[in-house]
Amino acid sequence: xxxxxxxxxxxxxxxxxxxxxxxxxxxNGLFGKSxxxxxxxxxxxxxxxxxxxxxxxxxxxxxYKDKTxxxxxxxxxxxxxxxxxLVKEAKNNCLKKKAMIGLEYSAxxxxxxxxxxxxxxxxxxxxxxxxxxxxxxxxLWAGIIGFILTYVYIIYSAIIFVNDVADKEYGIxxxxxxxxxxxxxxxxxxxLKWKDGKYVCIFYDKDNKDxxxxxxxxxxxxxxxxYYFDSENKNDKYYKYQNTASSSNPRSxxxxxxxxxxxxxxxxxxxxxxxxxxVLTSKYKxxxxxxxxxxxxxxxxxxxxxxxxxxxxxxxxxx
Numbered sequence: 001x002x003x004x005x006x007x008x009x010x011x012x013x014x015x016x017x018x019x020x021x022x023x024x025x026x027x028n029g030l031f032g033k034s035x036x037x038x039x040x041x042x043x044x045x046x047x048x049x050x051x052x053x054x055x056x057x058x059x060x061x062x063x064y065k066d067k068t069x070x071x072x073x074x075x076x077x078x079x080x081x082x083x084x085x086l087v088k089e090a091k092n093n094c095l096k097k098k099a100m101i102g103l104e105y106s107a108x109x110x111x112x113x114x115x116x117x118x119x120x121x122x123x124x125x126x127x128x129x130x131x132x133x134x135x136x137x138x139x140l141w142a143g144i145i146g147f148i149l150t151y152v153y154i155i156y157s158a159i160i161f162v163n164d165v166a167d168k169e170y171g172i173x174x175x176x177x178x179x180x181x182x183x184x185x186x187x188x189x190x191x192l193k194w195k196d197g198k199y200v201c202i203f204y205d206k207d208n209k210d211x212x213x214x215x216x217x218x219x220x221x222x223x224x225x226x227y228y229f230d231s232e233n234k235n236d237k238y239y240k241y242q243n244t245a246s247s248s249n250p251r252s253x254x255x256x257x258x259x260x261x262x263x264x265x266x267x268x269x270x271x272x273x274x275x276x277x278x279v280l281t282s283k284y285k286x287x288x289x290x291x292x293x294x295x296x297x298x299x300x301x302x303x304x305x306x307x308x309x310x311x312x313x314x315x316x317x318x319x
Contacts, residue, residue, distance in 0.1 A: 014115030090170030
């Protein structure tokens with residue numbers, strides 16, 4: 001009976017290891033790969049996580065550090081220090097991602113190899129071979145090694161996916177590291193809320209700019225991508241997720257803002273103005289095509305009704 005249990009456990013570990021290997025995000029090229037902007041031209045290559053030279057940040061830091069404010073690219077010593085800190089963060093981020101890549105390859109492949117070996121030994125043990133002690137030792141050490149590597153990989157990946165801003169740039173566009181990063185939202189798509197007589201950015205933190213922008217984990221949010229407005233069933237959701245009213249927008253107004261305007265460091269400055277009360281506004285109104293009021297906006301949402309990609313998630317509003 002013990003031999004059968006060992007065989008079943010070893011086989012299950014091997015099968016699950018193969019499944020996990022085929023779902024591994026970096027191994028399967030789901031992200032972190034180099035990109036070529038024009039016809040595979042190396043001159044237009046965007047480096048991925050694995051092949052970006054982290055040492056370039058060291059050279060960049062040393063070059064910046066030796067320059068004075070007058071001969072550099074900065075407006076003040078404070079501005080220079082900010083960019084130096086940004087380059088140091090970039091190097092640490094680069095090394096952290098390379099460590100995650102190495103751990104993913106080593107942990108997942110070792111788990112498959114050890115799982116396969118243990119499954120074979122389980123078959124031999126179940127068939128009557130007297131190798132019980134050897135099998136036990138191999139299974140024990142294989143389990144310890146696989147557990148340690150997998151545990152460390154989980155820690156690294158969790159830190160990156162939960163804490164790191166997606167598409168944040170460092171040496172490429174130092175003047176605005178958030179130029180390709182978009183503001184994060186709640187699970188319902190909201191990024192502004194009405195509080196104390198004004199709108200404020202939900203994730204604004206004056207001491208932590210990164211908190212305002214999307215992390216990799218945020219791309220599981222179902223409100224980040226394609227939207228379908230069902231004109232046959234115009235319920236509350238239909239009107240709520242329309243764009244906020246403007247002089248150039250004669251259609252019905254709601255509580256959403258086009259996502260194309262919600263990126264870059266200017267977004268942080270906008271949220272700072274909201275927080276400090278420098279933006280005077282009243283609650284947005286929800287109206288239909290005839291101007292009939294259907295409610296007020298306690299929250300303002302990020303909605304992209306012009307996107308036709310399923311790259312992230314799909315949300316279909318059908319009423």
